Amino acid sequence: MSHPHLLLSAGAHDRLGVRRKDPDWLAERWHDASSRALVVSGTRVRPVEGALPWVETAEAPDGVRVLLGERDGTTHWAVITGPEAAESQEGEWYPLRGLLPALAGDQVVDAPLVFHALGLAEWHWATRHCPRCGGRLAPEAAGHELRCTVCGRTQFPRTDPAVIMLVTSGEPGADDELCLLGRSPQWPEGRYSTLAGFCEPGETLEDAVRREVAEEAGVVVGEVTYFGNQPWPLPQSLMLGFVGRAVTTEIDLADDELADARWLTRAQMRDEATAGGLVLPGGVSISRSLIEHWYGGPLPGQW
Structure with missing residues (x-):
């Protein structure tokens, strides 16, 4: 028999890990008209008419750009902004658990991308200072690393x-x-x-x-x-x-x-x-x- 939980992994994307430290490639893909971004305010996303709002990167606000990867020839990103973005815009913003209904039906293929985006957003939200010296952390590797601006220690996402x-x-x-x-x-x-x-x-x-x-x-x-x-x-x-x-x-x-x-x-x-x-x-x-x-x-x- 098929197992229901496997649906949430059915649309696994190529995470393009080897491209995360290639600034020229990242810039080219960000400005490509076919690329799409999911805007995350803090750790929340705002569905539009029950669907996830993948926007053209040119329409995305300022924030931490996170390369999610490629699926079906389209490069997907997340843009992590501060929580104030949700407070200043109309509509309800939801954490991941509240988004699960929007991942039903045809949109279930977006689940690996959304899990990737919100998992990193949660990590960025919770990881503000270096655990070694308390210094400020700055994002690197297309949002997949945080480096201390004081001692240089690198932090990686937790699972x-x-x-x-x-x-x-x-x-x-x-x-x-x-x-x-x-x-x-x-x-x-x-x-x-x-x-x-x-x-x-x-x-x-x-x-x-x-x-x-x-x-x-x-x-x-x-x-x-x-x-x-x-x-x-x-x-x-x-x-x-x-x-x-x-x-x-x-x-x-x-x-x-x-x-x-x-x-x-x-x-x-x-x-x-x-x-x-x-x-x-x-x-x-x-x-x-x-x-x-x-x-x-x-x-x-x-x-």
């Missing part, structure tokens, strides 16, 4: 690895096989998802899966197998999907990271999702892919 896992118990494929879902304290009743957490320094991804499940739900996990990954720059994560086999099934929510955790059979999942009592993650998330991969097909309803 934090986060594990997301579907934990199962019982004979694989059997009618009574179970999967574990949890509900965050911030979520409404009925909303459940796979468990997730960040990888700590010096930790393997598999051990991160085991630790997070033990901390959040008190369940011991043994075998861990890789499933897939999904860029998720909210603000700077890479979601790494796994399937874990439980050694124990008793749930203990001692650390209060979850409001609830449940074991569900496929029949229970189908019946509750159909009735609306169980609300599962959206179709473009790797969490949804993990759940439907285990279930064996599409399920009704989503956030």
Whole structure:
């Protein structure tokens, strides 16, 4: 079966990394009439009639020019301006999570470009001073590096690895096989998802899966197998999907990271999702892919 989260990577662009320090080439492509730019105010974008506003570079405001790359013969850029741009213009400006509806349908091919643009915008927004000396940072390499103007140290964009896992118990494929879902304290009743957490320094991804499940739900996990990954720059994560086999099934929510955790059979999942009592993650998330991969097909309803 196809996995919904892969849609957000379907239009991957050539990032043209070897061109980022070629000023003549950058200037030529910026002034080319076919090039397009996405204007980012701080970390927000303003959709126009539900679509992402790729503008001609000649119409883009002043700001940090970020080379995103090339797709279908068109060079794409992001222009990062201060947050005051959003305050001075009409229309609603959205962070990445609010833009996901605009990445549905035909526009899903823009997702890798938008993830690239807003991931770098978030990094520029959060990285203002050199961590070594506190000096001012200046953008280089078409927005992909920040160099300290005092000590010369270079900063590079951050991506934090986060594990997301579907934990199962019982004979694989059997009618009574179970999967574990949890509900965050911030979520409404009925909303459940796979468990997730960040990888700590010096930790393997598999051990991160085991630790997070033990901390959040008190369940011991043994075998861990890789499933897939999904860029998720909210603000700077890479979601790494796994399937874990439980050694124990008793749930203990001692650390209060979850409001609830449940074991569900496929029949229970189908019946509750159909009735609306169980609300599962959206179709473009790797969490949804993990759940439907285990279930064996599409399920009704989503956030």
